[in-house]
Amino acid sequence: MVEVNVLKTQMCPHCPRAAAVAKKVAAELGGVQVKETYLDTDPAGQEIATKHEIMSVPTILINDRVAFVGVPNESALRKAIEEAQ
Amino acid sequence: MPAKTSTQDVWDCIIIGGGPAGYTAGIYAGRAALRTLVLAGYKSGGQLMIATDVEDYPGFPQGIKGPGLMKLMREQVEKFVEKVIDADVTSVDLSKRPFKVMAEKKNYFAKTIIVATGASAKWTGLQNEQRLIGKGVSSCAVCDGWFFKGKQVAVIGGGDTALREALYLAGVTGGVTVIHRRRELRAQEILQKRAFADKRIKFVWNAVVDDVLGKDKVEGLKLKDVKTGKTSEMKIDGVFVAIGHTPNTAFLPKQILDEKGYVKIKGGIPGHTSATIPGVFAAGDVFDYTYMQAVMAAAGGCMAAQDAHRFLEAEKGGD
16 A cells, blocks of 8 residues: 655645645555645644655655655656555 | 537637636636636646735735635636636647647647646756755745744745745744845835835845755855855745746747747737637736736636637638
8 A cells, every 4th residue: 555645734725736636646546545744733744844854835755755846747646656556 | 519520529619727817718718608628737726826915806805815816716617617627738739620738648629729827936947946946945935934934034036926925934934035136126016115114024135046055955045246246155944936937838839939938929909819820829927928917817818718709700600
């Protein structure tokens, strides 16, 4: 099972799109778990931000590694997830 | 009635872009009974999605958040067009009709196309700036301002966007320095007044960024005085780039673009928004590098949809 974690903040306007793309690709591929984490309000998110030194959202982690900063396009995300599978 | 051929579905109008220009074009095209598809792209909403308070769009005397305004426009366009898809267009074939539009590996066909892909924030192009995007370099204050709580940040630029970013960042960071290559700002007077009155915002005039310093994250900037040529370094934790825009036209054939990459339009009335290929129209910042306002983009969308409608009617008449 590949874990895709969409990191976001409350004010970030592009983050919902990033999450939507992740969910769409995950549904198509199967075997993918999509999580969404607020870095500004969720204590676990703040730990992730510190650990990965995140300074921009949306950021997408695949299996706990930074894979994309910004909204990825579907094909790029699909390819990255397939490589992690 | 939907126009269909045995092998392909042909739309009356495909609108490429999901900002004020694209959505307004959709509203008008849909209401003109054109069978319309909007390919809004992954960044649907356009540049207003990163705007904090929009105070100059008529009808909102109290101001409105950029994403809020785009949500309303999206709702409105969805009422009138057959379909809105959030997919990025990767290429187009305008060499024959119907035109072919490719988005996320799917082909769509149309009798007319309205290009409304807008413009994106321009980067300085410095190698270290590109390397440190997401590591202290950003072009979106409302997205990334939070990461610089209590820290010092710089904003590069002197236009409306630069000052809006600076004013937003002043409230969430430990202090802002605006770096501008001239002694005067281009921004609207009202924004200048607010920025000059805000003690948390400092200005460095006549300076350009020569380099972004830092190994794994931004630690400072190397500045160059444009008058004396002298360089200096300043310590900074984040840098927000707001030096202008570049049109989102990489997927278009070069023949319809000017030397800066903007779509060339006919101008004049009627047919103002016609591109150099008959049946192709443009609206918003994708051709407009002068006004660059949401209200102009919306107006352009209205014109482009009417121009497309008129074009199709004229073709029908010529049959």
